Amino acid sequence: MKPSIPGEAEGTHPEDIEAVVQRVQTGDRQAYTMIIRQFERQMYTYCYYILKNHAETEDAVQEIFIRAYEKLPQYTSQATFSAWLYKLAYYHLMNIKKSQSRWLKLIREVKEPPEPPVFSRESMIEELLTVLSVEERHILLLKAVEQYSFEEIGGIIGIKPATVRKKYERLRRKLVTYRQNQGGSARETFAHSNR
Numbered sequence: 001m002k003p004s005i006p007g008e009a010e011g012t013h014p015e016d017i018e019a020v021v022q023r024v025q026t027g028d029r030q031a032y033t034m035i036i037r038q039f040e041r042q043m044y045t046y047c048y049y050i051l052k053n054h055a056e057t058e059d060a061v062q063e064i065f066i067r068a069y070e071k072l073p074q075y076t077s078q079a080t081f082s083a084w085l086y087k088l089a090y091y092h093l094m095n096i097k098k099s100q101s102r103w104l105k106l107i108r109e110v111k112e113p114p115e116p117p118v119f120s121r122e123s124m125i126e127e128l129l130t131v132l133s134v135e136e137r138h139i140l141l142l143k144a145v146e147q148y149s150f151e152e153i154g155g156i157i158g159i160k161p162a163t164v165r166k167k168y169e170r171l172r173r174k175l176v177t178y179r180q181n182q183g184g185s186a187r188e189t190f191a192h193s194n195r
Contacts, residue, residue, distance in 0.1 A: 017080075043089060049141050080152075090138055131174060131178045139164060139168055139171060140171055
């Protein structure tokens with residue numbers, strides 16, 4: 001069985017996606033729905049872990065696919081289509097987070113005390129993600145969830161692969177330290193989250 005390409009649905013080959021992209025680039029607008037169907041779920045998951053809000057995530061995914069369609073004439077097959085799409089998503093999400101930053105400060109000041117935590121694997125993962133910066137979350141999701149190489153991640157977020165590797169090592173240490181300070185074993189946390 002051939003391994004799947006990160007960000008692409010099982011059973012689809014990169015050549016198939018490239019052929020669909022070429023069809024769209026030559027004017028077949030209907031073929032773009034195939035691209036949306038192919039990447040919609042992965043893009044939603046990626047955006048949700050950054051934005052943590054379903055409505056905002058739906059809007060972001062829609063906007064990413066609109067921007068991808070508009071920029072599709074500029075796409076060249078130097079990188080995989082999925083890496084190109086994730087790069088668009090990365091910059092779009094960074095812009096969203098920048099515009100939200102001052103509003104988030106205000107919301108945190110006014111926000112009611114949080115409800116007692118419900119212990120679940122998902123809540124533990126979300127708790128760990130809150131410890132990370134937006135850039136660290138992107139790196140973690142692209143490496144651990146989408147399984148891109150450091151070189152591919154560097155291309156997506158626009159930094160050197162060696163820098164990505166260092167940032168990834170630092171964020172892992174940060175999460176381990178955080179879990180140890182919370183009284184849990186980070187190794188157990190990572191083991192449970194990979195199941």
